[in-house]
Amino acid sequence: MSQHDPVVNPQKGRSGLSRVFHATLISLNGLRAGWGETAFRQEVLIAIVLVPLAFWLGRSWVEVALLAGSVVLVMIVELLNTAVEAAIDRIGPEWHDLSKRAKDMGSAAVLLALVLSGGIWLAALCTRFVT
Known part of the structure; x- marks a missing residue:
């Protein structure tokens, strides 16, 4: 340039x-x-509870990192999903198969992040309280 x-x-x-x-x-x-997005606000409020709880529940720095990191990962994926949706909406309001696919895949990414985080928390809780 x-x-x-x-x-x-x-x-x-x-x-x-x-x-x-x-x-x-x-x-x-x-x-x-x-x-400004309801889902992100909900995830932040949950993170305000879960991230400090990760320091109590985790028995090592690795466990704390996995617990807290999985919660932060959900928020990251939510922001990326929102960015995809905003970009698609910027193109236009008309229905298009590729736009739908992009939005559906963004939503699926959030779902997978939630499942991963839930699995990590469930495993940590079971290890802490069941064994």
């Missing part, structure tokens, strides 16, 4: 700490946008 080319995304022209600072602001904006 030469000096006279127009910069479409000003973030691309930044470097060093300025880039890190602006990237952090963009990420915080993404979290604020995610907060």
